[in-house]
Amino acid sequence: MTKRQQLNDLIDMAAGRKKADLLITNCKVIDVFNQQIVDGPLAIGHGRVVGYGHDYQAEQVLDAKGGYVMPxxxxxxxxxxxxxxxxxxxxxxxxxxxxxxxxxxxxxxxxxxxxxxxxxxxxxxxxxxxxxxxxxxxxxxxxxxxxxxxxxxxxxxxxxxxxxxxxxxxxxxxxxxxxxxxxxxxxxxxxxxxxxxxxxxxxxxxxxxxxxxxxxxxxxxxxxxxxxxxxxxxxxxxxxxxxxxxxxxxxxxxxxxxxxxxxxxxxxxxxxxxxxxxxxxxxxxxxxxxxxxxxxxxxxxxxxxxxxxxxxxxxxxxxxAIAPNYIADLLIVEDLVSFNAKHVFVAGKEIARDGKLLVEWEDYVSDSVLNTVNIPELTESSFTLPLKTEKVNVIGVKPGSVVTNHLIMDVKKDRNGNFSVQENPGLNKLAVIERHHATGNIGLGILANYGLKNGAIAVTVAHDSHNIVVVGDNDADMLAAVQDIKQMGGGFSLCQDGKVLAHLALPIGGLMSDKSAQEVADNLHEMINVAKQSFGINPAAHPLMTLVFMTLPVIPQIKLTSTGLFDVKAYQPIKLCVE
The missing domain is CATH 3.20.20.140 (Metal-dependent hydrolases)
Known part of the structure; x- marks a missing residue:
């Protein structure tokens, strides 16, 4: 059927000369133009709204049982x-x-x-x-x-x-x-x-x-x-x-x-x-x-x-909106309080009912978005953080926020002149590793108010450049977490005493899994529980999402990239040590 013929058909349906494809009865329609609620029924044809509030006939009828139809x-x-x-x-x-x-x-x-x-x-x-x-x-x-x-x-x-x-x-x-x-x-x-x-x-x-x-x-x-x-x-x-x-x-x-x-x-x-x-x-x-x-x-x-x-x-x-010739993307809800969707339509076709999909489609993954973790061989010494002074710029975690605090703190050097968590309880070492072109660039910094103890967490989801972020209290576990990330092709990894306690593979761009939402949710839930129970992380801070936003240099105040610390307010890189 041509578009011209389809329009003629829709006009006939709207005029009542021809049956619509679907009639939703016993419903109330949300009129967003007049800010009103209008009684149905609602007629649909060729994937579009035909009209509502009039006596229409249709090939199929759906009883909305008093529900509200909205766009x-x-x-x-x-x-x-x-x-x-x-x-x-x-x-x-x-x-x-x-x-x-x-x-x-x-x-x-x-x-x-x-x-x-x-x-x-x-x-x-x-x-x-x-x-x-x-x-x-x-x-x-x-x-x-x-x-x-x-x-x-x-x-x-x-x-x-x-x-x-x-x-x-x-x-x-x-x-x-x-x-x-x-x-x-x-x-x-x-x-x-x-x-x-x-x-x-x-x-x-x-x-x-x-x-x-x-x-x-x-x-x-x-x-x-x-x-x-x-x-x-x-x-x-x-x-x-x-x-x-x-x-x-x-x-x-x-x-x-x-x-x-x-x-x-x-x-x-x-x-x-x-x-x-x-x-x-x-x-x-x-x-x-x-x-x-x-x-x-x-x-x-x-x-x-x-x-x-x-x-x-x-x-x-x-x-x-719900009006003649508008595409019939609709949902029917029981009430205007819970907004629980009983029926969902896309272009006039019901695709979900009572929270369950009625249609299916194939998944798709392209080779062009796989194998995206490219880093050189690393050693524990890759995470060595030398200190020129004992006064440093520190990233302060603000639980529940993507904003960070810019702290200037006094820290202690170890016997080799480096930063060590053991010499500075309550602080963690933070590293961002360039993972796209194997340049070997690693930005190193210090994180406060995160509270991780005895282990390391690494992620490849790190807005917006999505390099590898790893935080820990010892270099051996930081290395182990990064190696696990490399083996998975990206994702989240929790390591303690050289062992992987939990991880989630995200091989599509180092960002996405091809698993279902429930599988991913369950896996992340397990990881969060392990992080909270085994790593002593600040209970007010999200163990993973805190790291995901630690590299975003367009959100104040101070962040870490693979090239070093960045002062967002000043919009320029800054050095770790305050001289």
Whole structure:
């Protein structure tokens, strides 16, 4: 059937001259345009909404049993890789909760595998019913001071800008380059502008004229607001605010008090980074809806934020609402409190019921994203940390936050003039090993308030360049953990007394597993328990996620990369020793 014939068919269905494909009866429909709840039934044909509230006939009938029909939920900003799941498994994880569209920024795999990584995410996503809109990573690497697996410039991104599924330019973390109109960054902005694409933002702590200059670059969103003041300032400048509720960063409840009927249309929901255990136990975007309503937001307004606002922000044609000719991405919930999805539809086809998928698809892994851990042979001496002075810059862990404290502390040298945990109880040695090109570069630093004792933990998930991060209280276990990481092809490893106590292999880019969400969640749960019970880690700090963000040089205050310590506020490298 041609598109013209299909439209004629839909008009006949809407007029009642022809039966619709599906009729959802005994339902209430969320009208996001009028902010009302309207009685059904709701008719669907050719994967689109035909109409509701009238006497329609259909080939199939579904009794919603008094449930509420709402548009499919949209995640306005997410990194699939941060779930440790490949796209096909990620889709299996979130679709039963009613999220039918995501705006995905693959800058994690982009930092490891470049364009090949982005192509893999595109190809894998196409195998699923989930509508995945890919934003081209704008900052690979995140800053010029890092050693990522690849460097992506505007001319590289141009190769994919017209590829189906590519939707815009991902979060622009390098805000100094925008404010100072650096030529390379401006080329990326112009690439997006020339193709009429949305540009995502990332500007924590930027204020005043600097923020105005940043927004002038055409950057339409920000998911880094943690205070109502930041949120209102950005809305005033015309940005959309992505209200984040992730596993590590939870800003939604801080920002809800600033939402009013006047500014709510500039708000969108997002997760950014969510662990599979969190999703499986509490939901996805429907969790954010539940929290928002619990804390006083009108349910219909909350649904609008989760659907229509995101669709309009990201120029998603025919999505985000229930109206004639809109794509029938829908979910039916029992109530507007729990937002538990009873039925989930993608383009008019029911794909999940009562939390269980009704359809299946194949997994997909490409050779282009395997074998990404490339390091030279290391020895215990690779982790030797000589001290020129006994006053040093130290990274202070802030439990529950990706922000760190910049501490200046007095430490003791061992008899060889090196830093040793045994001489400095309460501190740990931290190393970042370049793992893409086997350069041998190792950044060494000191970590406070983490509390690891008798062992080491190593990870290859380390935003955003994803080099190997290893923390420990002795060099032998640090080496053992890194060797285990190399053997697995990436992942998480916990070593004690030279033995691997627990690990999780992430062979896809050193970031993702091809296992199911439940398997990954169970494995991570085991690792966290082992870390807490056997390593004495600060109980307020997440044993793994703390390390994952220890290398991100766009989040204050001080971080460690494979080239050494980096002062985020000063935006420059600094030395370990204070002279």
């Amino acid at each position: 499919g939920l949209i995640d306005g900003h997410v990194h699939i890789e941060s779930s440790s799941l490949i796209p096909t498994q990620f889709a299996r994880c979130i679709l039963p909760f009613g999220t039918t569209t995501i705006i995905a920024d693959p800058h994690e795999i982009g930092n490891v595998c470049g364009l090949d990584g982005i192509r893999y995410m595109l190809d894998a996503s196409r195998k699923t019913p989930l509508d995945v809109r890919i934003m081209l990573p704008s900052c690979v690497p995140a800053t010029p001071f890092e050693q990522a697996g690849c460097v992506l410039e505007a001319e590289d991104l141009a190769e994919l800008i017209n590829e189906p599924g590519i939707h815009g330019l991902g979060e622009v973390m390098d805000y100094p380059s925008v404010i100072n109109h650096d030529e390379k960054m401006m080329n990326k902005l112009w690439l997006a502008k020339d193709h009429d694409r949305v540009i995502d933002g990332h500007s924590p702590g930027v204020k005043g004229k600097d923020l105005v200059a940043y927004v002038m670059g055409g950057i339409m969103t920000d998911h880094e607001c943690s205070t109502t003041e930041d949120m209102l300032e950005r809305i005033r400048l015309g940005q959309y605010i992505l209200l984040r509720e992730g596993s590590t960063c939870k800003d939604l409840l801080n920002l809800i008090p600033a939402i009013t009927p006047a500014n709510a249309r500039r708000c969108v929901l997002c997760t950014d980074d969510r662990e599979p255990a969190d999703i499986l136990s509490t939901g996805h975007i429907n969790k954010s809806l539940r929290l928002a309503v619990e804390h006083g937001l009108d349910p219909v307004l909350a649904v609008t934020i989760a659907t229509l606002n995101a669709a309009e922000c990201f120029k998603l044609k025919d999505k985000g």
